[in-house]
Amino acid sequence: MSTLTWTARLGLATRLAGARLRDTGGSGALDLFAVGANAVTAWLSFVVASGTWMFVQRRAQPPAWLTTLDDADAAMVVPTTHVILAAMACALLVWPILSLGGAAARLGARGRARRLASLRLVGMTSGEIVSMSVVESLVQAAAGVLLGALAWTASLPLLGLLTFQNTPVAPAELAMPWWLWLGVVAVLLALAAASTALGLTRVRISPLGVSRQATPPALRAWRLAALAAGVFVIAALGGVMQAPLGALVMGLVFAGMLGIAIGLVNLFSPWLLQLIARLGVRTGSPARLLAMRRIVADPRSAWRNVSSLALLGFLVGMIATIPLGTDAFGGLDSLNEMLLADLRTGAVLTLAIALALGSASTALAQSSDVVDRADELVALDKMGVPPALDATARRHQVALPLLATLVLSLGLGVAAALPLVQSLPRMAVLGPSSVAILALTVVGALALSLLAAESTRPLRRRVLGARVRRND
Amino acid sequence: MFDAPMPDAPTSDARTIAPPPAPTAHPAAPASPRRRDALVASGLVHRFGQVVALGGVSLTIPAGQSVAVMGPSGSGKSTLLHCLSGILTPDAGEVTLGGGRVSTLRDADRSRLRRERFGFVFQDGQLIGELPARENVALPLLLAGMGRAAALAHADSWLERLGVGGDMRLRRPGELSGGQAQRVAIARALVHDPAVIFADEPTGALDQATGHEVMQILTTTASMAGATLVVVTHDPHVARWCSRLVEIRDALVHSDTLATSTPLPTTGTALPRQEDAR
Numbered sequence: 001m002s003t004l005t006w007t008a009r010l011g012l013a014t015r016l017a018g019a020r021l022r023d024t025g026g027s028g029a030l031d032l033f034a035v036g037a038n039a040v041t042a043w044l045s046f047v048v049a050s051g052t053w054m055f056v057q058r059r060a061q062p063p064a065w066l067t068t069l070d071d072a073d074a075a076m077v078v079p080t081t082h083v084i085l086a087a088m089a090c091a092l093l094v095w096p097i098l099s100l101g102g103a104a105a106r107l108g109a110r111g112r113a114r115r116l117a118s119l120r121l122v123g124m125t126s127g128e129i130v131s132m133s134v135v136e137s138l139v140q141a142a143a144g145v146l147l148g149a150l151a152w153t154a155s156l157p158l159l160g161l162l163t164f165q166n167t168p169v170a171p172a173e174l175a176m177p178w179w180l181w182l183g184v185v186a187v188l189l190a191l192a193a194a195s196t197a198l199g200l201t202r203v204r205i206s207p208l209g210v211s212r213q214a215t216p217p218a219l220r221a222w223r224l225a226a227l228a229a230g231v232f233v234i235a236a237l238g239g240v241m242q243a244p245l246g247a248l249v250m251g252l253v254f255a256g257m258l259g260i261a262i263g264l265v266n267l268f269s270p271w272l273l274q275l276i277a278r279l280g281v282r283t284g285s286p287a288r289l290l291a292m293r294r295i296v297a298d299p300r301s302a303w304r305n306v307s308s309l310a311l312l313g314f315l316v317g318m319i320a321t322i323p324l325g326t327d328a329f330g331g332l333d334s335l336n337e338m339l340l341a342d343l344r345t346g347a348v349l350t351l352a353i354a355l356a357l358g359s360a361s362t363a364l365a366q367s368s369d370v371v372d373r374a375d376e377l378v379a380l381d382k383m384g385v386p387p388a389l390d391a392t393a394r395r396h397q398v399a400l401p402l403l404a405t406l407v408l409s410l411g412l413g414v415a416a417a418l419p420l421v422q423s424l425p426r427m428a429v430l431g432p433s434s435v436a437i438l439a440l441t442v443v444g445a446l447a448l449s450l451l452a453a454e455s456t457r458p459l460r461r462r463v464l465g466a467r468v469r470r471n472d
Numbered sequence: 473m474f475d476a477p478m479p480d481a482p483t484s485d486a487r488t489i490a491p492p493p494a495p496t497a498h499p500a501a502p503a504s505p506r507r508r509d510a511l512v513a514s515g516l517v518h519r520f521g522q523v524v525a526l527g528g529v530s531l532t533i534p535a536g537q538s539v540a541v542m543g544p545s546g547s548g549k550s551t552l553l554h555c556l557s558g559i560l561t562p563d564a565g566e567v568t569l570g571g572g573r574v575s576t577l578r579d580a581d582r583s584r585l586r587r588e589r590f591g592f593v594f595q596d597g598q599l600i601g602e603l604p605a606r607e608n609v610a611l612p613l614l615l616a617g618m619g620r621a622a623a624l625a626h627a628d629s630w631l632e633r634l635g636v637g638g639d640m641r642l643r644r645p646g647e648l649s650g651g652q653a654q655r656v657a658i659a660r661a662l663v664h665d666p667a668v669i670f671a672d673e674p675t676g677a678l679d680q681a682t683g684h685e686v687m688q689i690l691t692t693t694a695s696m697a698g699a700t701l702v703v704v705t706h707d708p709h710v711a712r713w714c715s716r717l718v719e720i721r722d723a724l725v726h727s728d729t730l731a732t733s734t735p736l737p738t739t740g741t742a743l744p745r746q747e748d749a750r
Contacts (some may be wrong), residue, residue: 119692286611293602297644379598382559384586385615 011131012119013139029459033367036352038106038144039151040360041097042188044353046152047159048093049184050174052086055164059083063167074335082165082342090348092315095104096308096357101188102195103304103364104140126157134193141192145185162345166338219299223271230264260395265310273401280400287389291396291422302401302458309402309445310409312354318415320437343440351441359448362398362456370456374463379466394453402449414438478523496650508698509570511668514554517564518548525551526562527723533716538691538701540711543720549704550672552720556702557670558582569667587615591661591699593671593690598657599645604639605631605656612664630659634689651682658690668700675710687713701737 059079066075105362116129124132156171163169176184237257241250279289295302370377370390377390414434437455511533518526525548533539543549554560555654556567558574559582567574569589577585584672591612599608606631609627614620631641634655636648645653654674675683676692687703691713692703703714711717 062627170632187595192739282620284614284623286614286619288598289607290603293607297602377596379592380593380600381699382554382557382584382594383584383612384588384590385611386580386583389615 006131006135008138009128010135011128013132016136029462030368030371034104034140035143036149037100037360037364038039038141038192039147040144040357041101041104042145042149043143043147043151043155044093044174044357045097045184045188046148047155047182048097048353050152050176050379051159051169052083052090053176053180054169054173055079055082055086057173060165063165065166068241069335071335078335078382079338080112080337085336085343087344089121089346093351093357094272095311095354096190096354096361098321099304099308100196100361100364101141101191103232103361104144104192104195114147130197132195137192138183138189139197140266142191144425158292164345166334167369219271219274221271223267227268229269230260234260234264249266257278262311266307266435269307269310269405270299273404274440277400278402279303287392288396290334290389291391291400294393295400301365302397305365305398306358306401306405308354308361310405311442312351313406313409314325314413315417316347316351316437316441317415318417319344320412320441321414321417322434352444354443355448358445359452362449363452365458366394366398367459370459370463377460377463384463387464391454391457394456398449399446400455402445404441408443410438410441411467485576485642492674494709501558508667508700509572510534511556511700511702512568513552513556513565513570515565516562516567517553518555518560518562520551526555527580528565529720529723529725531556531704531725532720535700535701536695536698538694538714539703539714539716539718541702541704541718541720542706542708542711543606543726545706548723553672553702553704554669554712557592557668558586560566568732587612588664589667591664591666591669593654593657593661593674595673595676599653603647604642604644605636605648608645609658609659616664618656627663629657629720630663631656631735632660634693649682650678651686652687654682655680655689658686662693662699663699666699668702669694672700673705674703675705676706680709683707683710684713715721 059082062079063076066078069075091166116133117320119132120126154173156299159174160169160171234257235258240253241257245253274296276293277299280292281296283289283292322344377387381387513529513531517524518527527548529548529552531552541549541552551560555562555575558567560576561582563577566576569585574582574585577687595658599605600611603611605622605626609630610620612624612627613623618626627639628637631637634651636659640648640652647658648656654677657674661671668677669690671690675686676687691701692701701714703710707713715731717727717729717731720723
């Protein structure tokens, strides 16, 4: 029977949060990280929403440059195209944003786990604990939303440096109406609440302690068979698309193909990462051994950190095949030149946001892992194992899944676009600009991820430096 | 208390444990026989804030001796182990190993000392969850620069010797029983041929029978390897496996007794001890 009022739950949650912040073991730092992750999520959500809103506004009132063109239809068609492209970018960023928001909520929940067991011991019900955790997550998310809004305001001058439709972005164009603010905030808070509730279902909270579910068994090769079957189904649906169908049916079939493709990638990739890591364990380097074994033990987590980049990598791979110079197209008019430039700017911006979200997710997951492994790290430190071992292992741990995902997705994107690109006259196949975009993407993503892995250093120092007196 | 009858007989005899594996030819392999040195603590003082954990403890542990450090909760026995092993730097006094000062070494040098000359066994094993048993044991050798194949072969021979060979070598710690995991931890502590093994409540998470088994393995293998053994424990039955008992109370050595005969009891016979062997 639930006897705790919501006010009491909020009060208890606040006191526990205060206790965690004073904890030398680092669990309080996780709360701060969770707030930080929520802030990044909110900030980038506001950037994406306000950018889309700007295009909606420009559709209603096209920029002066468009109206000066000889082409009378341009002022009508081009703004609509930009709204559709912005909506596509939003759709592409939904998954990375959901991933980071979810990671922030799970992080809070895992950090609280041990304390929650004590609350069960003193008589709180499982439902009360879940609801109290949801309240805590909502408080963290609300703080993140507030910080995110401040960050968005601070970044307006930077966003003003961008140019779309041959017109610089004016900060006033990014001002969202109240209902859009409310909608974005509501979605962010709902996401935090739902992720916490779902995250706690993975943790069994009993009065005798909290235990995570047992290490999952190794992923099996049937996933490879499922991939082959899925590709066959997609090919079959592609055949269906050739038939004369209504727009609604076509849309549904296409959505089905896309859904199956995403499902297949999520099914197959963890198995592939596990396979690559299994090959990597045959090493004499302790750090690499540790990293590969961690991936083998939990390939789904490794994949979760980079999954949001797979689709974007594919798209960037496709876009990278378009040369920077317009000569390759035999010369373009100013309208198409603008469209091409906007397409590239939008793609790079979307990828940059996704990379920022991905590296924040990686930093969160690694920080959470440091706290979860506190006992192990302290024991290794006592044995004289240098802390650099864990730091190096983490670098390998984030680099392998990232590189594997990017190489595959970028490569597939290039492969998918090549037939189209090669059909264009005077088009160089993978010219210097293409190689530069691909290389910059890989190097940038790798640098951000390594930075994310390195961000755990202060937390590790704090965990190892906690010199509390053991009750001996 | 120390002369009480022995608990249940250990489940296996010390004679069933094979001698330590032969050293490998790899240059990074631990040299054998390694120089054995006395571990000496002189006037150790350590405080945690206002709490005095060690109030001037002096202790000489000859090479190859097994010492049980006992005492009530909060007496300072784990702090003593941490100071002796260079994990903590005492506020006053010093620790020497073979005449070389441990407590004044730089942090990195103390880490290296712990890694190369000491072995550790913790209460709950503290094995790395993702590594199979053999890789957990091989880790100290890999850290010392030994090649993978040689390190794994050396680890395998230790695991075999401690009764966790065969398929168990390939299992991860979560797939082993508490006793098996502690055997793996003992193998990890011994694999690099340390001069001193520090065991902090090594049977604290085990049932009594398994605890006796683990203590028998620990004391026997340490003895055969010629390593000094320092065990911190609450349990007098565990302490009885050691040749010397140091009792800590209120941050000071309260008593220090020496067994007159070699331990490794296999029956319920009491071990006579010589009082005040300091």
